[in-house]
Amino acid sequence: MAKNITGDLDAWRDLPALQQPEWDDPAEVRAVAEELAKQPPLVFAGECDQLRERLAEVARGEAFVLQGGDCAETFEGSNADAVKNKLKTLLQMAVVLTYAASVPVVKIGRMAGQFAKPRSKPTEIRGGLELPAYRGDAVNGFAFTPDERRNDPWRLLKAYHCSAVTLNLCRAFTKGGYADLRQVHAWNQDFVAGSPAGRRYERLAGEIDRALTFMHACGANPDEFHSVEFYSSHEALLLEYERALTRIDSLSGLPYDVSSHLVWIGERTRQLDGAHVEFLRHIRNPIAVKLGPTSTADDALALIDRLDPDREPGRLTFITRMGASKVRDALPPLIEKVERSGARVAWICDPMHGNTFEARGGHKTRRFDDVLDEVTGFFEVHRGLGTHPGGIHIEFTGDDVTECVGGGHPIDEDDLHQRYETACDPRLNRGQSLDLAFMVAELYRKTH
Ligand SMILES: O=C[C@H](O)[C@H](O)COP(=O)(O)O
């Protein structure tokens, strides 16, 4: 096993690396990397191995992934309330999926490391002033001033510390009793009255309560519901950062990127001969690659050869983001050819990134109906081919923002300005996320 994990962890340095920030002073970047290399790991090899096993269950059709969080985490957002709200929403969605679809759910936050963004354009122009694009808090600031938009490598260190804070909160919430299944009502308390999704959730929570009481009466140990497994993930975009946080595990002697349990390669950086694929092929973490509508089946097969030469279930996940109008045509040839090759990847649907458009008022947004349509198409394609729809990857927040239009408590294009708080792409708010979870659970039930 793991014959891919050999070779030079620095070979990527000789290859084209897209979407890397231009830093003013290479010596300063080296100093930051040295500092990062001295920091303790954020995650442990054994945890990454455990996630790989869970993803192998997904690849075998035995479990479902729920992966989500902010488009771009911010340093300011690394606080207890914001993290708790996100986690609470993720837990509620997971409960809906587990109970209503009767499937084990692998919970992966797009959290504790998602501080860097690839951008379509290197600069942004406002009122005649041109400044570097915002590339995530790990690189520069969001405010549109020359000072804030300057790329500052010391932000990488701050990204590490904010990841540590966030992950610490996630570990405390998921292991310390807050995620106890007997708290299903408590997660919903501030939400139940004002929202249709909250009321629907409350009914389901009542059923879970009765089921738990029944199981308790039958002699089941209630402590089994005390904590949940939670994993972190982010796009491995900034290679200096990921390299500095890659360590050799003392037990296996293999390199693990200890910045997150799972890291993924984005749609813009998945070139076969590029630096990102080269770097990630040498780490032992479970990894994922985003595949957009221009991906061919041969691209997918070549990525499998490069990143998962052992064909090890759980090693490689494809996150497809085709767009609602394309998914039904673009996805089948990929899945067919990959399945025919004998590879066992997990397939996850990202219904966000192929469905972005600019609203009347200039806000970047997504329609809830398009998001749902892409997920529906993803399930239809898998049902048609007899393969497993392995999960969803979404951008959401636990707050009641107005960034995506539609949903059960509808938001109109003219409402977007009310609470448009994202640092990059529009996220589903809490009600829209729960609505989606109920609908995905229904789709799952129909497929199985
Ligand atoms: O997820 C993020 C965005 O899709 C990506 O960063 C590109 O955004 P942009 O087109 O606004 O640059």
Ligand SMILES: C=C(OP(=O)(O)O)C(=O)O
């Ligand atoms: C940029 C992203 O997506 P993609 O690589 O699919 O465009 C993202 O998930 O943040």
